[in-house]
């Protein structure tokens with residue numbers, strides 16, 4: 001398996017994800033966690049009728065943040081595995097992950113059988 005190419009793809013996706021995260025969150029260096037940030041434009045609005053919208057917007061950001069963060073974690077782990085030469089092995093059963101699964105998701109941590117586990 002050519003992991004050099006895979007690592008390039010993963011690193012590119014990591015950069016992309018961190019850019020997206022940067023739009024909706026900030027990285028707290030004390031906790032090492034991304035934290036959703038309120039939309040500053042909305043926060044500066046004086047009209048209190050928008051309070052509910054603001055809250056919804058923040059909720060949306062928080063849920064988007066979780067999705068992006070989970071994806072970023074998978075990618076970082078996959079990169080670490082490439083560096084440790086343990087890439088492409090299912091985390092549950094240790095078998096080689098199907099190549100079409102890795103093609104669809106290079107950061108997949110498990111084989112098809114264990115993808116929801």
Ligand SMILES: [Zn+2]
Pocket residue numbers: 090091092093094095110111112113114
């Ligand atoms: Zn498995």
